[in-house]
Amino acid sequence: xxxQISLDDTFAALADPTRRAILARLxxxxxxxxxxxxxxxxxxxxxxxxxxxxxQAGLVTRSRSAQKHLSRIELKPLRDIDRWLDGxxxxxxxxxxxxxxxxxxxxxxxx
Amino acid sequence: xxxQISLDDTFAALADPTRRAILARLxxxxxxxxxxxxxxxxxxxxxxxxxxxxxQAGLVTRSRSAQKHLSRIELKPLRDIDRWLDGxxxxxxxxxxxxxxxxxxxxxxxx
DNA sequence: GTTTTATAGAACCAAATAGTTCCAGAACTA
DNA sequence: TAGTTCTGGAACTATTTGGTTCTATAAAAC
Numbered sequence: 001x002x003x004q005i006s007l008d009d010t011f012a013a014l015a016d017p018t019r020r021a022i023l024a025r026l027x028x029x030x031x032x033x034x035x036x037x038x039x040x041x042x043x044x045x046x047x048x049x050x051x052x053x054x055x056q057a058g059l060v061t062r063s064r065s066a067q068k069h070l071s072r073i074e075l076k077p078l079r080d081i082d083r084w085l086d087g088x089x090x091x092x093x094x095x096x097x098x099x100x101x102x103x104x105x106x107x108x109x110x111x
Numbered sequence: 112x113x114x115q116i117s118l119d120d121t122f123a124a125l126a127d128p129t130r131r132a133i134l135a136r137l138x139x140x141x142x143x144x145x146x147x148x149x150x151x152x153x154x155x156x157x158x159x160x161x162x163x164x165x166x167q168a169g170l171v172t173r174s175r176s177a178q179k180h181l182s183r184i185e186l187k188p189l190r191d192i193d194r195w196l197d198g199x200x201x202x203x204x205x206x207x208x209x210x211x212x213x214x215x216x217x218x219x220x221x222x
Numbered sequence: 223g224t225t226t227t228a229t230a231g232a233a234c235c236a237a238a239t240a241g242t243t244c245c246a247g248a249a250c251t252a
Numbered sequence: 253t254a255g256t257t258c259t260g261g262a263a264c265t266a267t268t269t270g271g272t273t274c275t276a277t278a279a280a281a282c
Contacts, residue, residue, distance in 0.1 A: 011126035015119055016240085020195075027202060033259065046241055048259065053239095067249050067258040078199050081192070088189050091138060127270085144229065157271055159229065164269095178228040178279050 005058035007084060010077040013057035018042070019050050023059060026073040033069060116169035118195060121188040124168035129153070130161050134170060137184040144180060 013019055022036050037047035051071055054060040058077045062069045124130055133147050148158035162182055165171040169188045173180045 007131070008126055008128060011122050012239095015122035015126055017119060018240095020118070024198065027199070034257090042240095043242070044259080045243085049240075052260090064248095064259095069259065073199075073202075075199060075202065078196060082196055085189060085193055085196075087135065088138070088184075088186060091184075091186065123269095129270090145227090153270095154272070155229080156273085160270075163230090175229090180229065 005077050005080070007080060009057040010059065010081060013053050013059055016050070016053075018047075019054055022047070022050060022054065022071075023073060026060065026071060030063075030070040030072045033071070036071065116188050116191070118191065120168040121170065121192060124164050124170055125192075127161065127164075129158075130165055133158070133161060133165065133182075134184060137171065137182060141174075141181040141183045144182070147182065 014023075018040060021039070025031060025036060025039075033048045033051060034044060036051065037044045040047060051060060051062075055062060055071075059074055060071045061074055062071050064070070125134075129151060132150070136142060136147060136150075144159045144162060145155060147162065148155045151158060162171060162173075166173060166182075170185055171182045172185050173182050175181070
């Protein structure tokens with residue numbers, strides 16, 4: 001049974017630009033800590049810790065192949081955020097939707 | 112011109128359950144700090160600070176009517192998060208979509 | 223004009239966070 | 253076996269955070 005991940009942890013993990021960049025990098029496929037660290041002016045250890053935070057938040061899982069620990073992105077917490085956002089999409093009949101919003105802008109703007 | 116709000120600030124603001132509860136409360140309409148504080152076992156000052164964080168993140172704006180400073184929810188930062196999520200929706204032909212995901216689970220799970 | 227109400231500023235504290243450096247262990251390579 | 257590579261643990265530091273209390277200020281109410 002998957003561990004229950006809190007929105008607290010997910011949002012906190014995403015609040016750091018380095019971690020978001022790591023996540024974005026993982027869209028291209030699995031990567032080792034060393035590979036993930038390469039673009040940053042930080043120690044490998046610092047990146048390792050960031051990956052740890054992402055893992056703690058359920059946004060990343062790891063599988064060790066040899067010494068390399070490969071990280072892969074996990075989408076479930078992002079889905080949870082998406083679901084959380086649902087509660088705010090309703091407000092103002094679709095004001096949340098970008099297309100609706102663009103069409104509506106300047107038209108019948110509510111007060 | 113609206114101040115540029117960073118995803119950092121938005122995610123950080125949303126990482127606290129009290130602040131998310133405050134936001135949810137504001138879906139029902141504007142409220143003063145004292146009103147927002149009522150459901151919580153925290154000092155009014157603590158809530159005032161939370162509202163300050165939300166304001167800093169652009170999730171709340173305030174208008175003072177008399178001594179009461181009324182807070183109202185602002186959706187733009189949430190829209191920004193929604194847009195950020197777009198980058199992850201594409202992954203795995205709709206894996207992000209909840210329905211798709213449920214249907215796919217246990218079928219052709221990629222290794 | 224005094225008192226009450228609603229909020230923010232200032233000072234403080236404990237805990238968490240992001241970073242570092244150094245060390246240890248696990249697994250390849252020669 | 254010895255050396256190299258990849259990563260995490262431990263210890264440390266500086267900064268940020270979430271909370272408190274006490275005080276100040278601004279507007280209403282009396």
